[in-house]
Amino acid sequence: MNWSQLFSAPLAFKMLALAAVVFAVGAVTLRNVFHCALSLAAMFFALSGVFVLLDADFLAVVQILIYVGAVVVLMIFAIVLTERITSTSVKQVNDLVVPGFLLCLALLVGLISVVRVASWPSPAGGPQADSIKIIGRQLLSTHVEAFEVASVLLLAALVGAVFLGKEITKK
Amino acid sequence: MTPLSQYLALGAVIFVIGLFGVLTRRNAIGILISIEIMLGAVSLNLVAFSRFVETTTLNGQVFSVFVMTVAAGEAAVGLALILALYKSIKAVFADKFNMLKW
Numbered sequence: 001m002n003w004s005q006l007f008s009a010p011l012a013f014k015m016l017a018l019a020a021v022v023f024a025v026g027a028v029t030l031r032n033v034f035h036c037a038l039s040l041a042a043m044f045f046a047l048s049g050v051f052v053l054l055d056a057d058f059l060a061v062v063q064i065l066i067y068v069g070a071v072v073v074l075m076i077f078a079i080v081l082t083e084r085i086t087s088t089s090v091k092q093v094n095d096l097v098v099p100g101f102l103l104c105l106a107l108l109v110g111l112i113s114v115v116r117v118a119s120w121p122s123p124a125g126g127p128q129a130d131s132i133k134i135i136g137r138q139l140l141s142t143h144v145e146a147f148e149v150a151s152v153l154l155l156a157a158l159v160g161a162v163f164l165g166k167e168i169t170k171k
Numbered sequence: 172m173t174p175l176s177q178y179l180a181l182g183a184v185i186f187v188i189g190l191f192g193v194l195t196r197r198n199a200i201g202i203l204i205s206i207e208i209m210l211g212a213v214s215l216n217l218v219a220f221s222r223f224v225e226t227t228t229l230n231g232q233v234f235s236v237f238v239m240t241v242a243a244g245e246a247a248v249g250l251a252l253i254l255a256l257y258k259s260i261k262a263v264f265a266d267k268f269n270m271l272k273w
Contacts, residue, residue: 010173013173013177017177017181020181020185021181021184021185021188024185024188024189024208025188027192027204027205027208028188028189028191028192028196028201028204028205028208029192033198033200033201033204036200036201036204037200037204040204040207040208043185043208043211044211047185047211047215050178050181050215051215051218053173054178054218054219054221054222055222056218056221056222056232056235058232059214059218059232059235059236062236062239063211063214063239066239066242066243067207067211067239067242070243071207071242071243071246074246074247074250075200075203075204075246075250077250078200078250078253078254079200081254081257082200082253082254082257082263091197092196092197092198092201093195093196093197094195094196094197094265094266096194096195097195100191100194100195101191101195103194104187104188104190104191104194105187107187107190108183108184108187111180111183111186111187112180112183115176115179115180115183116176118176120174120175120176120179120223121175121223121224122174122175122223123172123175123222123223126226127222127226128226128227128229131229131232134228134229135229135232135233135236138228138229138230138233139233139236142228142230142233143233143237146237150237150240150241153240153241153244154240154243154244156244157243157244157245157247157248158247160248160251161247161248161250161251162251164248164251164252164254164255165251165254165255167258
């Protein structure tokens, strides 16, 4: 079963790209941070659609699971624990809007011109039929050191988050 | 199939949007959201290269898994830091975090 043939119309890519860009802009510019988090979740849904177009179905599912299921929920928890959502009258941007916008525009023009000028390869071979098996084998053979380091990093992040989040009762 | 340059252009646009958010948001949670957008754009590029340049080993997708791991850890620690800061100074705005100023 080849999913890319089902979606292979360029229209699907254009619509997903448009949705991703629109929701990314929303996540960056909306005033209410809660709406920003929801827009981030929508952007990751669109991005995982693009992953499906690239025959990375495992990664698309993992993206939704981790980002929408864990990271965005964590952010919403942090937002409701800190921010008073109704107080949207506070200024949400700093003084760097105009220079930041110009800098980002210059970077975007540079990146797009490089992307347009360079000669990129056409698709190499067909898609892998069993990407999950290959990814699992790669993780435990070629990249096993990085895998172990990533697990230690996750453990350190867990301990650090618990330590930072607990009540400090001394002094 | 859509050519590789379009995927790279989409990645560039999303990355720049995230960079703009990092530079201009005052809310620290908003800055974390923008960083997640940038990391998502990077993993889009990795997956696109993995599909177009070399499909036998899927190294790009494996790298993308690591990017997600680091992003999850970064979000957990960052939000814990923001909560700890909010407990001490009652604000989530990045320009209020100036206790280290000399």
